[in-house]
Amino acid sequence: MRKGATMKNIVTDRHSQIQTFLWETHKDLCHWFDVWHVAKGIKKQLLALSKMAGCEAVLKWSPSITNHIYWSAASSKGNTEECRQKWMSIANHVVNVHEGHGDAFTACLCDELVEEREWLIKGSKAHKELLIIVNSKMLLKDIGNISPIQQTSSLEAYHKVELYFAPKASHFSHKTMKASFTFQCKLKKTASAKERWGATVAHLLPKREGW
Incomplete structure (x- = not known):
């Protein structure tokens, strides 16, 4: 955990190793599932x-x-x-x-x-x-320890996108991954991205559907 940061709650899955780690090292934290x-x-x-x-x-x-x-x-x-x-x-x-x-x-x-x-x-x-x-x-x-508010869905979604562009079985340089993510973020921020960039995206991501 980052030095100087204060954490009172944490939300994870129910993995036994995570539970054991938090119980042994961070008993002051409220662990939610x-x-x-x-x-x-x-x-x-x-x-x-x-x-x-x-x-x-x-x-x-x-x-x-x-x-x-x-x-x-x-x-x-x-x-x-x-x-x-x-x-x-x-x-x-x-x-x-x-x-x-x-x-x-x-x-x-x-x-x-x-x-x-x-x-x-x-x-x-x-x-x-x-x-x-x-x-x-x-x-x-x-x-009884299921989180009533905070969830890990946004983090799960990020990991899914990350693995799509950078599979664990393949090696990609940091610059390559950064360029790919930057390009995708700009596309989503543009309302007419599909019309303006459709041909380019189809060329760069031939396996992607729905563009």
Whole structure:
């Protein structure tokens, strides 16, 4: 960390090595987890579950469940137990039970649904398997530390662009990369960039689409 800088909070993914490093060297920092990484992992598990016999209905619930993790973090404003109970309430919500979730979150805030929903049957195979995902010990341990505001999305986007122009397997000089980034930044700042520079960009970046 830069000398002289004061840092109180940090947002990262849930990598165990990062957690260990911060715990051992910066115990004074409040370590938050990026919600996108958590939601991505949950969505992957839900899609795998929906391919199991008798669990196909989970696929339709996948978007709502992943969105629920974002809402749980943002609406709890850093309250660990409230965030945890809001997240766990989804296991009741999918079987059409909207009350009795916990002391910190007693009932769902959802309005009456206009469209018909394919509710899961409580105790069914799909519901039991979903409970395993929702009530995972590791997930419940970390879910209260999901960042309610700050996220790593902008940094992730920067790294994605950086790797596009400078793949790790190839060597590029600093001047070459700087020229490429400068050129792209100027294009985005120009409203009519596509019309004015389209031919040039197509020549320089033949693999790029949508220019």
